[in-house]
Amino acid sequence: MQSAVPSALSASGPHPAFTLGLSEMIRVYETCVRIREISKLQLSLSDDMALIAINAEIAAAKSTANQDAFMILANETGKIARQMSAHVAEALEGADGLARQALFGVVRARRLAKYSKGLARIRRSDNLRRVERVAQDLDASLGDLMEGILRSQHEIETTRQALGKQHQRVSRIITYFRIEASRDAEHGSFFRNIADDLNALIGQAQLISRELQDFLKTRSA
Amino acid sequence: MLAKVLFDDGDHKWIVLARDPEKPDSVIDTNEYIIVSHGDALILDPGGTEVFPSVMAAASDTIDLGQISTFFASHQDPDVFSSLPLWLGICPQAKAHIPQIWTGFLAHFGVEYVPSFVPIPDEGGPLPIGTKGKTLEMVPAHYCHASSNYCVYDPHAKILFSGDIGAALLPADAQDLFVQDFERHTQFMTGFHQRWMPSNEAKNAWVRRVRQLDVQMLCPQHGAIFRGEQVSQFLDWFEALEVGMATRYNEAAAQTER
Numbered sequence: 264m265q266s267a268v269p270s271a272l273s274a275s276g277p278h279p280a281f282t283l284g285l286s287e288m289i290r291v292y293e294t295c296v297r298i299r300e301i302s303k304l305q306l307s308l309s310d311d312m313a314l315i316a317i318n319a320e321i322a323a324a325k326s327t328a329n330q331d332a333f334m335i336l337a338n339e340t341g342k343i344a345r346q347m348s349a350h351v352a353e354a355l356e357g358a359d360g361l362a363r364q365a366l367f368g369v370v371r372a373r374r375l376a377k378y379s380k381g382l383a384r385i386r387r388s389d390n391l392r393r394v395e396r397v398a399q400d401l402d403a404s405l406g407d408l409m410e411g412i413l414r415s416q417h418e419i420e421t422t423r424q425a426l427g428k429q430h431q432r433v434s435r436i437i438t439y440f441r442i443e444a445s446r447d448a449e450h451g452s453f454f455r456n457i458a459d460d461l462n463a464l465i466g467q468a469q470l471i472s473r474e475l476q477d478f479l480k481t482r483s484a
Numbered sequence: 485m486l487a488k489v490l491f492d493d494g495d496h497k498w499i500v501l502a503r504d505p506e507k508p509d510s511v512i513d514t515n516e517y518i519i520v521s522h523g524d525a526l527i528l529d530p531g532g533t534e535v536f537p538s539v540m541a542a543a544s545d546t547i548d549l550g551q552i553s554t555f556f557a558s559h560q561d562p563d564v565f566s567s568l569p570l571w572l573g574i575c576p577q578a579k580a581h582i583p584q585i586w587t588g589f590l591a592h593f594g595v596e597y598v599p600s601f602v603p604i605p606d607e608g609g610p611l612p613i614g615t616k617g618k619t620l621e622m623v624p625a626h627y628c629h630a631s632s633n634y635c636v637y638d639p640h641a642k643i644l645f646s647g648d649i650g651a652a653l654l655p656a657d658a659q660d661l662f663v664q665d666f667e668r669h670t671q672f673m674t675g676f677h678q679r680w681m682p683s684n685e686a687k688n689a690w691v692r693r694v695r696q697l698d699v700q701m702l703c704p705q706h707g708a709i710f711r712g713e714q715v716s717q718f719l720d721w722f723e724a725l726e727v728g729m730a731t732r733y734n735e736a737a738a739q740t741e742r
Contacts, residue, residue, distance in 0.1 A: 377536050377570055384541035390549045394540070397573045 288372035288405070291412065292365035294478050298419060299358035301475045305426070306355055308468050309347040312433070315460050316341035319440075322453040332443045333454060336436055340461070343436070347429050354422040361415045368408050375401045420479045423472055430472070433465050485542040488661055490701060490709070491641040496521045496618055498641055499546050500703065502661055504538040511535065513654070514563050515705055517645055519638070520547055524614025526554040527571070528636055528645045529564045529705050536567040540574070552578050553614030556622075558647035558705065559630035560586040568593050572600055581611060581622070583632035608634055623693060625649060627686035635694075642700040649690065650718055651676055652707025663708045666717045672707065674725070681727035691723045 319337035326333050378398040385391045437458045444454035485505070490498040502515040516539050517528040525547050531539050543549065552575045557565040560583070568580065568590065582590055584603035591598050608622040623635040628649050636645040652672035663669045681687055702710040702718060710718050 373533075374570055374573065377533060378573075381537035381540040381544075384537065385544045386541075387544050387548070390544040393549055394544075394574060401573070 285369070285372040285376040288365070288368045291409070292362070292369050295358070295361040295365040295412065298416070298475060298478055299355070299362045301471055301478070302351060302355040302358040302419075304471050305351040305468065305475075306348070308464055308471070309344055309351050311464055312344040312347065312461070313341065315457060315464065316344050318460075319454070319457045322450060322457065325453075326447055326450045328447040328449065329443050332439075333447075336439055336443065340433070340436055343429050343432055347426060350422050350426050350429070354419050354426075357415050357419050357422070361412060361419070364408055364412050364415065368405060368412070371401055371405050371408070375405065416479050420476070423475055423479070426468070427472060430465050430468055433461060437461050437465070485538045486659075486661065487542050487546055490517075490703070491643060493640075496640055498638070498643055498703075500661065500709070501539055501542045503659060504535050506538055507535055509656070512563055513706060515703065515707075515709075516543075517703060518543055518547060519613060519617070519620070520551065521613040521617030523551060524553045524617040525551040526556060526611075526613045526617065526620075527552060528556045529558050529647065530555055530567050530571055532563045532566045533570065536570045539567070540570075549574055553617075554578060554612070555580040556611060556634075556636060557582045557586075557590070558625075558635065558645075559583060559633045560589050561630070564647075564705070565590070566593070568597060572597050576600075583630070583634060585632040586630075604632075604634055606632070611636060623697075625690050627681075627683045628690050629680040629682065635690075637697055637699070639698070642698050643703060644694065644697065644699045644701070644715075645703050645705075647705050648680060649677075649722070650702050650704035650707070650710060651680075652704070654707055658708075660708055663710050663714050666710075666714050666721075669708065670721060673721075676706075677722065677725055678727050678729040682730075684727055687725075687727055688723060691719050695719060 316337055319333065319340055323330055323333035323337045375398060378394055378401065382391065382394055382398060385394060440454050440458035440461070444451040444458065447454065485501055486503045488500050488502070490500055492498075497520045499518045499520070500515055501518065503513065507513060511532065511534045514529070514531050514535060516531050516535075519526045519528070527543070540549070543552075552571070555565070555568075555571060555578055557568075557580065565580075565582075572578065572580070578600065579602045580597070580600050581602045581604050584605055587598070587601050587603050590601070604622055606624065606626070608624045611620040611622045613620065618638070618640050621637045621639065623637050623644075625633045625635045625647065627633065628647075630648075633647060635647055635649065638644075650673070652669060653676050654672050699715045700712065702715045
């Protein structure tokens with residue numbers, strides 16, 4: 264029989280060398296899944312915006328008083344919707360990868376927890392060293408994975424900020440729609456409705472964006 | 485966790501690990517068997533993820549974990565080998581003998597473990613313990629209960645690892661590792677075998693096959709171990725038992741539909 268292990272290593276509870284527990288990894292996973300859900304919502308909002316842009320173009324074609332102005336606004340709305348879709352698609356791809364990475368992390372953290380629990384009871388120093396090596400490798404791989412997750416989250420945050428700028432542009436367009444609508448007695452109500460729809464949509468997008476920001480902040484912390 | 489030597493002639497040794505006191509109540513109790521033969525070690529039905537820390541720690545008290553060269557899974561159930569990724573993490577060179585038809589299912593634990601799999605053909609065959617140890621025999625026990633299922637016979641120690649055959653769902657406070665009173669013990673086996681074993685034909689074929697072997701000890705994955713005369717008592721009892729009881733529910737449902 265080999266010599267007994269140092270008391271610090273045979274103590275119960277998680278191994279001191281391990282940095283990430285299973286419950287923490289599960290929280291990371293849940294956050295990543297939520298980020299993916301939010302990204303999907305953003306995608307659906309940009310699709311809705313593209314539809315509003317088409318409606319605006321149709322309304323502009325019917326307008327007699329301010330056709331050129333309305334057409335410019337409608338085209339601009341469509342352009343922003345397409346840019347938003349591209350940004351969101353990028354974010355969604357990142358969020359999918361994030362959720363996958365986090366799920367791998369949960370599996371690894373669960374394994375690490377089992378090794379950690381077993382390590383606390385191993386009395387033979389040769390076996391202890393063997394299992395410790397495996398656990399430390401797993402811990403290091405979890406650390407790498409977490410770094411990857413944080414990098415992906417940073418990229419999603421950059422995309423979120425870019426989307427925020429698009430939201431500001433849409434807010435300006437809404438104002439112009441309202442101004443132009445007030446000058447068109449015949450078709451003004453069409454454009455007021457379009458402005459209202461866009462306004463509601465941007466309100467939702469901003470709320471979602473803030474939620475995403477909170478999630479990303481929580482994770483970074 | 486209890487560790488008991490069942491056989492030891494100096495070069496070849498059977499150890500059972502059982503009755504994990506830290507096992508959650510919701511997890512079925514399992515017996516894990518370690519065979520150390522001329523320096524190489526084999527674990528039969530290494531157990532589920534939930535009991536892995538206890539099994540690993542108990543195994544560590546009896547062997548150098550580096551000795552483990554071989555794993556054997558009698559069938560695909562999670563209590564049999566959901567600890568596969570954990571064990572192969574510690575013993576990456578070890579081979580895992582797994583019923584051929586279950587390999588694709590067990591690959592869901594991670595395709596990176598597939599190179600460690602050694603598929604067991606339907607007819608069974610030799611089970612070498614590493615390169616130095618004795619060779620055991622994998623005995624087909626298909627449909628008892630899994631559709632591809634094996635027992636392991638050790639002609640040297642005259643021990644048969646029977647997997648779920650002979651299993652008993654013992655009360656939580658039962659500590660006996662060996663069957664003390666066969667008649668009394670049957671109450672803990674009857675329901676299990678009637679429900680889990682689907683085919684009388686398969687069961688009786690297995691009984692006939694095992695009767696041809698010289699078995700001094702019959703070691704199930706759950707419950708208590710049979711010794712000496714109890715082995716033939718068990719075979720007689722099992723042969724007489726009507727199994728596949730759940731088909732009654734199918735028949736009842738079919739009658740209702742009619």
